[in-house]
Amino acid sequence: MTQITAPAASSTLKPLSGIKVEVAGQAAAAGCGTSGGAGKSSCGSSAGRDEMPAEIWEKVKNHPCYSEEAHHHYARMHVAVAPACNIQCNYCNRKYDCSNESRPGVVSQKLTPDQAVKKVLAVASEIPQMTVLGIAGPGDALANPAKTFETFRQLHEKAPDIKLCLSTNGLALPDYVDEICKYNIDHVTITINMVDPDVGARIYPWIFYNHKRIHGREAAEILHERQMLGLEMLTARGVLTKVNSVLIPGINDKHLYEVNRAVKARGAFLHNIMPLISEAEHGTVFGLTGQRGPSAQELKEVQDACMGGANLMRHCRQCRADAVGLLGEDRSDEFTIDQVEQMDVVYDLGKRRAYQEKVEAQRQAQVDAKRAALADQQEDDGMKALVAVATKGQGKVNEHFGHASEFQIFEVSAANATFIGHRRVDHYCQGGWGEDDVLPSVITAINDCHAVLVAKIGACPRDELKEAGIEPVDQFAHEFIEMAALSWFKDYRERIAKGEITHTPRGDAEIRQGAYNKAA
Ligand code: CLF
Ligand code: SF4
Secondary structure, rough: OOOOOOOOOOOOOOOOOOOOOOOOOOOOOOOOOOOOOOOOOOOOOOOOOOOOOOOHEEEEHOOOOOOOOOHHHHEEEOOOEEEEOEEEEOOOOOOOOOOOOOOOOOOOOOHHHHHHHHHHHHHHHHOOOOEEEOOOOOOOOOHHEEEEEHHEEEEEEEOOOEEEEEEEEEOOHHHHHHHHHHHHOOEEEEEEOOOOOHHHHOOOEEEEOOEEEHHHHHHHHHOOOOOOOOHHHHOOOOEEEEEEEOOOOOOOOOHHHHHHHHEEEEEEEEEEEOOOOOOHHHOHHHHHHOOOOOOOOHHHHHHHHHHOOOEEEOOOOOOOOOEEOOOOOOOHHHHHHHHHHHOOOOOHHHHHHHHHHHHHHHHHHHHHHHHHHOOOOOOOOOOOOOEEEEEOOOOOOOOOOOOOEEEEEEEOOOOOEEEEEEEEOOOOOEEEEEOOOHHHHHHHHHHOOEEOOOOEEEEHHHHHHHHHHOOOEEOOOEHHHHHHHHHHHHHHHHHHHHHOOOOOOOOOOOOOOOHHHHHH
């Protein structure tokens, strides 16, 4: 892939509702207020409480998608009440979850609003750190307005501490902004893959709008205008917005910079650039025509090129439309409708608050540990390394190498330790023994990393990792991740300075396609 760079000259997008949008010209600069991400670029998903206004912090502090820090501690759940869709994306097969917010994989059960509400209350009573309820398909939330808003209406009354979150392709969005505000739905995601209808025509074969099916460029033009209008309307009403973009190599990879600047100018709080998931067995147009997804390096390159615009989210797990749990895990099997019907549901707000206070204390300890580790670094010489981390939550290195179904990737330097992504893998450990066939795929998934931080690791994978140039590190078991990564980095630099090792660049890594791994 050729280097992605910011366009040299600014171009001007067509103004929609009176707002002039300058791409690359950085038109809007209203500060990081409730209007979203038009302010300082540090105010993104990785920003902490000191880096944004208090009212924004209140909205994002326990939303696992809007705050990277929160995603180590807080869980979300989706209820699959929205089966229909009003557009066709070339990366979607209607038999599968919406690729906008959920990875391909059939939804186990579609729910009525009453079933959905019961399920949410059941999960909330069992998982007190579940703070957000999202409706993200399996079709489009706003193509099923009656079911979507009936679910939100009931939850607004019955579970006032749960944040409500909605995901849409944006076509119907301008029609429902009042309804969104009425139920205090404070977080809305719009999937925007283009701001140029010529690009859009390669992604969307048709839309269904005003009782008509519309094809080609005209369809993409209408979708684009509705998306931009909906985003502007939400910004004007103080709703936090996130834009999801699917990175499709050769179609919109070089265009996403323009998308980033356009949505920033319209007040988007976050921009989540996700890799296309495209496999022939999904039966999508892109899967069947051989359109590939990006590699890890290609994804990072596009994300890095967009920095300085709308703030980036990099911890998305492209979750299912019925996912339950921390991002990266799925506990939906524990909450089937049959199980929920038999559960004794006690929605105890006091218990939930008490639990979340404990989570907050732990989270502050994680921030303090990072601060202390940063203060202990040698002078920053610009060197950076990626480390993979095996974790099952709480912000700690607390998973065995063989049990990890994903590794979290952190970029570490003397100046910072930042989450930059995750890599799904198959479990290396299969019920007590290591699966030799799996190890090469795990190494491929973290091949761009210099070290892997784990709670425990066996002798065999340890040796093979070393041979592949990835250092297995288990001395920080059960420590906070950033502190562990920074401590490893300090030691790494000391060993380089002593001539014990040399720092060599690593290779690219593969983004895994295919089935979701259930939590171990
Ligand atoms: Fe769900 Fe989406 Fe709300 Fe999060 S997911 S509706 S904003 S509560 Fe999150 Fe999942 Fe990525 Fe979506 S990790 S796919 S960004
Ligand atoms: Fe599929 Fe979602 Fe696109 Fe609709 S908006 S076609 S459900 S990916």
